Amino acid sequence: xxxxLTTGLPNTVQDLGRPGYLALGISHGGAMDSQALxxxxxxxxNDPSAAGLEVALYPFRLRAHVDISLAITGADCxxxxxxxxxxxxxxxxxxxxxxxVLEAPRSGARSYIAFAGGLDVPPVMGSRAxxxxxxxxxxxxxxxxxxxxxxxxxxxxxxxxxxxxxxxEERQATRNGNAYPIELRVLPAAEFDAFTPQSHAAFTGGExxxxxxxxRMGYRLSGEALSLVSPLELLSHGIVPGTVQVPPSGxxxxxxxDANTCGGYPKIATVIETDLWRLxxxxxxxxxxxxxxxxxxxxxxxxxxxxxxxxxxASRMIIVxxxx
Amino acid sequence: MAVTPAPRISLAxxxxxxxxxxxxxxxxxxxxxxxxxxxxxxxxxxxxETVPGMNNLLVLFDPLATDAPSIGERLRxxxxxxxxxxxxxxxxxxxxxxxxxxxxxxxxxxxxxxxxVEEAVRRHAAATYTVAAIGAMPGFPYLSGLDPRLAWPxxxxxxxxxxxxxxxxxxxxxxxxxxxxxxxxHIIGHTDxxxxxxxxxxxxxxxPGDKVQFEIAGIER
Numbered sequence: 411x412x413x414x415l416t417t418g419l420p421n422t423v424q425d426l427g428r429p430g431y432l433a434l435g436i437s438h439g440g441a442m443d444s445q446a447l448x449x450x451x452x453x454x455x456n457d458p459s460a461a462g463l464e465v466a467l468y469p470f471r472l473r474a475h476v477d478i479s480l481a482i483t484g485a486d487c488x489x490x491x492x493x494x495x496x497x498x499x500x501x502x503x504x505x506x507x508x509x510x511v512l513e514a515p516r517s518g519a520r521s522y523i524a525f526a527g528g529l530d531v532p533p534v535m536g537s538r539a540x541x542x543x544x545x546x547x548x549x550x551x552x553x554x555x556x557x558x559x560x561x562x563x564x565x566x567x568x569x570x571x572x573x574x575x576x577x578x579e580e581r582q583a584t585r586n587g588n589a590y591p592i593e594l595r596v597l598p599a600a601e602f603d604a605f606t607p608q609s610h611a612a613f614t615g616g617e618x619x620x621x622x623x624x625x626r627m628g629y630r631l632s633g634e635a636l637s638l639v640s641p642l643e644l645l646s647h648g649i650v651p652g653t654v655q656v657p658p659s660g661x662x663x664x665x666x667x668d669a670n671t672c673g674g675y676p677k678i679a680t681v682i683e684t685d686l687w688r689l690x691x692x693x694x695x696x697x698x699x700x701x702x703x704x705x706x707x708x709x710x711x712x713x714x715x716x717x718x719x720x721x722x723x724a725s726r727m728i729i730v731x732x733x734x
Numbered sequence: 735m736a737v738t739p740a741p742r743i744s745l746a747x748x749x750x751x752x753x754x755x756x757x758x759x760x761x762x763x764x765x766x767x768x769x770x771x772x773x774x775x776x777x778x779x780x781x782x783e784t785v786p787g788m789n790n791l792l793v794l795f796d797p798l799a800t801d802a803p804s805i806g807e808r809l810r811x812x813x814x815x816x817x818x819x820x821x822x823x824x825x826x827x828x829x830x831x832x833x834x835x836x837x838x839x840x841x842x843x844x845x846x847x848x849x850x851v852e853e854a855v856r857r858h859a860a861a862t863y864t865v866a867a868i869g870a871m872p873g874f875p876y877l878s879g880l881d882p883r884l885a886w887p888x889x890x891x892x893x894x895x896x897x898x899x900x901x902x903x904x905x906x907x908x909x910x911x912x913x914x915x916x917x918x919x920h921i922i923g924h925t926d927x928x929x930x931x932x933x934x935x936x937x938x939x940x941x942p943g944d945k946v947q948f949e950i951a952g953i954e955r
């Protein structure tokens with residue numbers, strides 16, 4: 411059992427999401443930085459899709475009511491457990507009564523806390539992710555509140571004394587996504603050709619910044635306004651996370667994990683799946699650039715990311731195996 | 735079988751294709767083809783999900799198990815060869831209290847349509863609607879079959895909260911809010927019928943192909 415001591419409603423229970431129900435209007439949802447949650451789980455020997463906490467508002471504090479093991483990944487934030495300081499991307503055992511504190515990140519935006527065994531909340535349509543819009547999943551379909559108590563599934567978790575950490579190469583290279591401007595690889599989307607040449611140049615040549623209107627549903631950007639050659643009236647259609655829509659204002663919106671499943675605005679591009687974590691870790695005000703990429707390169711990137719997770723799952727067994 | 739023009743197919747990231755069969759305004763026959771192709775495409779190797787929209791279809795696949803060009807080719811061939819057929823859906827009668835605090839756009843809507851409130855309501859309740867697609871939010875039905883006289887372009891700026899049960903009009907489409915959420919559609923009435931209940935064995939009440947009729951439970955000016 412853990413107890414939430416300090417939080418805000420943007421902090422939620424998440425897993426890797428709820429695929430399979432888009433045709434019922436239900437978003438995939440799940441961790442905005444799915445790689446960070448998957449790695450935190452793998453560090454503990456969990457299934458990568460076990461439920462953990464997504465922290466987007468700081469400071470965040472929780473108390474363990476029993477001895478537990480946890481892993482914290484995602485943003486680079488100051489972490490303390492009891493009177494000990496920890497880096498992020500670290501897994502460790504903690505004692506009953508100890509308090510875990512996450513302070514505002516030095517870089518990045520969202521932190522993930524995975525627990526050995528995973529959080530024991532009832533699955534809804536195959537997932538424990540919180541769907542705030544639909545009001546289901548996670549803890550009663552809502553964000554975390556002070557005093558909330560969450561049970562953990564029981565699991566054996568072997569960790570070396572003092573725990574262990576992982577370093578993810580691409581995150582080191584980009585200072586966790588905060589090397590400005592953040593580069594997002596994009597594929598052209600359905601209405602790409604309907605935009606003016608000047609808009610094409612502005613889209614990939616210019617810089618964009620993330621406005622205050624940024625949450626799990628999507629980020630509104632600001633930059634040079636984009637325009638269509640002639641107005642378009644589209645019928646509603648399914649969209650995926652990463653879709654870059656351009657409403658009449660000309661200022662793009664990037665649809666994210668909790669986006670509506672259907673939209674009607676023209677779409678200029680789609681951010682590739684393996685770069686969505688960069689957005690999850692980009693705070694309000696961060697500057698972005700869009701870099702065109704081929705579908706083949708996007709697929710190679712996805713294959714590499716999956717292989718990295720498989721390698722991590724395998725290498726954790728080696729670490730733990732040495733302790734036996 | 736009528737000759738169906740080839741759909742436009744575009745990438746939606748590396749793991750999805752959007753097949754667009756729209757020819758201007760919404761068309762019921764095209765929608766029946768969308769449903770049929772959605773069912774057929776679900777069985778293609780590597781396909782994860784199919785999402786029928788309004789005269790279009792989003793197909794999600796695993797790009798490591800297949801690739802966009804081969805899925806695109808199969809979708810084109812399904813679009814050309816699949817027999818479109820209406821879905822034998824259920825009929826739902828939805829009681830509506832028109833107007834009042836929970837139908838605040840009723841008078842403005844009737845005025846826009848140049849009809850009396852009674853006549854606008856009568857026409858709204860006289861039609862039989864088809865659930866063309868479910869989307870945007872859990873259980874939200876895009877209803878086709880609105881009397882063209884009753885169409886009203888969406889609001890310039892969406893309301894941040896439209897209540898669950900709101901009976902709404904957006905352009906040439908009708909809808910019912912399954913939950914309280916932002917919407918740019920106009921609110922003409924309210925129903926107590928629940929469209930989404932996560933506790934139910936089947937959480938979403940309406941399915942594509944189902945028919946909907948509105949029943950006048952009252953009119954409040």
